[in-house]
Amino acid sequence: MPNLKDIKRRIVSVKNTQKITHAMKLVSAAKFARANHAVIAARPYGDGFEEMVEKVVVAAGDVPSRLTEKRGQFKRELLILVATDRGLCGSLNSTLFKIANRFVKQRSEDGIAFDVVAWGRRSGMFCRKVRWKLINEKEKVTEKPRYEVAKGLAHDVVQTYLDGTYDTVHVAFVEFKNALSQVPVIKQVLPVSPKQKSATEGASNIIMEPVAAKLLEPVLQRLVVSQVFRILLESAASEHGARMTAMDSATKNAKEVIRKLTLQYNRGRQAAITKELIEITSGADAL
């Protein structure tokens, strides 16, 4: 039977932990609300942009673009791993790393060289642990995603693709469905594969200014930026959503632990009282 004092101490300690997890939950909830709002606010632009890209692609017809054409053979690829900066967000990062790991393994079996760019501190830590070839590391990109930041990041990526360093670029990130469900995915960003509308009504009649062939390149570049921006926004929302749920269940667990410990403490206390009473009465009897 553990000492009553020890149980009391543990109860206090668990209560303190509970306070912390509860506070973290509230903070994450506030951050999540903001991140969620940002995802929704950015949607009209993203959708509108994709719609426009379709038109331009159709109008450009057979005009080749270095951003869309698929290269014959893959020698070297780039994976961008977007994880969180901080931990305590449940299994968010570990499930992402698991699928990234599987992806890389598959590719190296096919004899393709792989470089990795890590966005988020946890991502860098993981890459060093598994000894991937980490060529660039950035922190705090998902903290408050801004379009300017996405533009810079996308520009660098497109540059390395165009100069032939890489034959494809994939991004591994956690897609945001809602507060309770986040899905880790791997998405190809380069070469760009814009959606093709099967029957575009009179796309050839649309005026393009400047001509479609000239418009294509900047439009596709911007599409990459827009995709990167969406990835950053969704990663941020996923992180806060996951942390919110993780902290909520941690708080619930703490409550359960406290309940059990309190029960144990009270039983011990009762036993001690009974023991004392027996001692007193048997003492009285002996007189």
Added chain:
Amino acid sequence: MSQGELQVRVLSPERIIFRGPVKALGLPGELGNMTLLPGHAAMVAELGIGSLLLESGSATPEKLFVSGGFVDVSRDAVTVLADVIEKPSEINVERAKKSLVRAEERLTPSKTSEVDVPRALSAKKRAQQRLELASAAKSTH
């Protein structure tokens, strides 16, 4: 349709700036300024640096600063997808003034060999447009 209005959405990557019907829409095209009226043919155009004008009829037109992006027109529905878009009240005048000075420094003839001239020119244009819009907004209030 020709008598109607244009249903305009002005979007920045981060949020919706404006949404509603207008009588006419002035835009800074990459190849020059243009004005869209109801009944305009379907069009996709690249935007340059300048001011976007929303004319809703009675009131004085609303002006916004635009830098880069695209406009997508189809059947009286116009979507402006701007890279940067600011209301006159949001313009950071101090920053614009500083960048104007910086751009002009870069464009002094002695330096033009070592700097990216088109970039400096567009920085100058952006700063000028921002300042112009900000001061115009101030004088009307």
